[in-house]
Amino acid sequence: MTQGSVPAERGVREPGEANGVTRQxxxxxxxxxxxxxxxxxxxxxxxxxxxxxxxxLPKSNVLYYMGSKRGLYVRLLERMMARWNALLDDISVExxxxxxxxxxxxxxxxxxxxxPEGSRLFAxxxxxxxxxxxxxxxxxxxxxxxxxxxIFEQWAERGLMDPVDPVWLIFLIxxxxxxxxxxxxxxxxxxxxxxxxxxxxxEITTFLTRVILxxxxxxxxxxxxxx
Amino acid sequence: MTQGSVPAERGVREPGEANGVTRQxxxxxxxxxxxxxxxxxxxxxxxxxxxxxxxxLPKSNVLYYMGSKRGLYVRLLERMMARWNALLDDISVExxxxxxxxxxxxxxxxxxxxxPEGSRLFAxxxxxxxxxxxxxxxxxxxxxxxxxxxIFEQWAERGLMDPVDPVWLIFLIxxxxxxxxxxxxxxxxxxxxxxxxxxxxxEITTFLTRVILxxxxxxxxxxxxxx
DNA sequence: GTCTATACTTTGATAGAC
DNA sequence: GTCTATCAAAGTATAGAC
Numbered sequence: 102m103t104q105g106s107v108p109a110e111r112g113v114r115e116p117g118e119a120n121g122v123t124r125q126x127x128x129x130x131x132x133x134x135x136x137x138x139x140x141x142x143x144x145x146x147x148x149x150x151x152x153x154x155x156x157x158l159p160k161s162n163v164l165y166y167m168g169s170k171r172g173l174y175v176r177l178l179e180r181m182m183a184r185w186n187a188l189l190d191d192i193s194v195e196x197x198x199x200x201x202x203x204x205x206x207x208x209x210x211x212x213x214x215x216x217p218e219g220s221r222l223f224a225x226x227x228x229x230x231x232x233x234x235x236x237x238x239x240x241x242x243x244x245x246x247x248x249x250x251x252i253f254e255q256w257a258e259r260g261l262m263d264p265v266d267p268v269w270l271i272f273l274i275x276x277x278x279x280x281x282x283x284x285x286x287x288x289x290x291x292x293x294x295x296x297x298x299x300x301x302x303x304e305i306t307t308f309l310t311r312v313i314l315x316x317x318x319x320x321x322x323x324x325x326x327x328x
Numbered sequence: 329m330t331q332g333s334v335p336a337e338r339g340v341r342e343p344g345e346a347n348g349v350t351r352q353x354x355x356x357x358x359x360x361x362x363x364x365x366x367x368x369x370x371x372x373x374x375x376x377x378x379x380x381x382x383x384x385l386p387k388s389n390v391l392y393y394m395g396s397k398r399g400l401y402v403r404l405l406e407r408m409m410a411r412w413n414a415l416l417d418d419i420s421v422e423x424x425x426x427x428x429x430x431x432x433x434x435x436x437x438x439x440x441x442x443x444p445e446g447s448r449l450f451a452x453x454x455x456x457x458x459x460x461x462x463x464x465x466x467x468x469x470x471x472x473x474x475x476x477x478x479i480f481e482q483w484a485e486r487g488l489m490d491p492v493d494p495v496w497l498i499f500l501i502x503x504x505x506x507x508x509x510x511x512x513x514x515x516x517x518x519x520x521x522x523x524x525x526x527x528x529x530x531e532i533t534t535f536l537t538r539v540i541l542x543x544x545x546x547x548x549x550x551x552x553x554x555x
Numbered sequence: 556g557t558c559t560a561t562a563c564t565t566t567g568a569t570a571g572a573c
Numbered sequence: 574g575t576c577t578a579t580c581a582a583a584g585t586a587t588a589g590a591c
Contacts, residue, residue: 145373228368283454290470291495304493316540
């Protein structure tokens with residue numbers, strides 16, 4: 102009221118009024134709500150109405166903050182790919198196969214555990230034929246898989262594991278770990294649980310690590326050193 | 329024209345005109361088109377418009393034949409569950425674990441191979457929180473899993489396989505096999521293929537069988553008898 | 556900066572012409 | 574039996590009040 106006649110330009114924060122903090126909070130709410138809705142119903146099945154309701158905002162606020170439905174969706178996909186890339190650290194032939202594969206399974210499992218909505222969002226995108234992710238799959242991700250595959254093959258040549266097809270092995274690990282996020286409704290229905298506890302997830306991780314490592318002829322450190 | 333004045337009632341076939349055969353063909357076309365569209369975009373994301381276009385029929389014909397979008401979707405889900413149930417034959421403790429697990433992996437793989445759209449339809453339903461399949465999951469399917477789990481445990485007690493959690497094992501097999509239908513777009517993008525050949529599928533089946541059986545300490549007949 | 560009102564398109568579904 | 578015309582509701586997006 103006593104600020105004079107200086108017009109508020111965009112970005113200018115007025116004292117006592119909602120400044121950047123409101124925007125940040127609203128954006129966070131919208132992104133979280135949108136991730137849930139897109140994960141459940143896919144790109145086409147999701148409505149801005151449903152997203153706005155879940156975020157506790159009027160419908161047009163979603164568009165005000167995010168520009169368009171398409172832009173919002175792309176932003177969420179990119180956020181998930183960034184999380185994914187964060188754990189795609191490089192490995193070398195000199196590393197221990199048991200260590201690497203266990204870390205691989207564990208980190209992938211934790212990603213699905215921490216971001217189940219993002220995991221399902223990704224799954225829905227792939228189910229739809231990956232219209233927004235074609236490039237990423239055929240480029241970046243393909244190169245990453247080929248690099249790892251090469252190392253698995255070299256391990257096999259050195260007799261550190263069986264000569265299994267490394268690409269099928271990567272797909273096996275991906276599918277087995279994603280399953281608990283993407284098919285959560287099925288897992289809970291069949292096991293009769295309300296949710297998977299941390300202990301459940303730990304148990305599953307151990308199970309998968311043991312079966313897959315043993316199945317590929319990799320002697321895990323635990324088994325090897327405590328015998 | 330010379331048939332007299334008898335009005336054509338429903339079900340009555342007039343000579344030379346489209347009789348049941350047209351209906352059958354149209355229904356088949358609609359079901360196939362709908363399976364594709366629902367698989368890609370989920371229940372909400374699918375539009376009757378898109379289904380009609382893929383079936384080569386006007387939009388209202390879809391409703392004429394199928395009654396409602398909901399009814400069409402449920403019918404497709406039930407058809408897929410019927411295919412699924414068809415290969416859920418009973419097993420006994422007396423059976424050979426290697427035989428049973430291999431047949432399990434192989435038949436599940438073939439189901440995904442023969443009905444990829446149905447497999448993705450199912451996946452989309454689960455992603456959406458299984459609104460139409462809750463009952464089936466918590467009832468029929470849960471009972472089936474528990475029965476198999478019991479047998480796996482008895483095999484473990486008899487020393488025929490490692491004492492792994494049988495439910496996690498079933499989920500592992502499901503996820504690993506479903507992956508090639510549900511995540512087809514990812515698999516093709518990463519491998520740089522246009523499609524998976526029969527030979528590819530056979531190779532993957534062999535890979536999964538070897539790794540999972542070995543991983544669970546089941547000695548496969550091949551390995552056992554030819555050593 | 557935020558929300559209400561509204562423009563315009565597409566949706567599932569129905570009525571009625573042929 | 575099949576298709577065109579149409580409905581009310583819901584979709585994305587924008588304009589403008591506050």
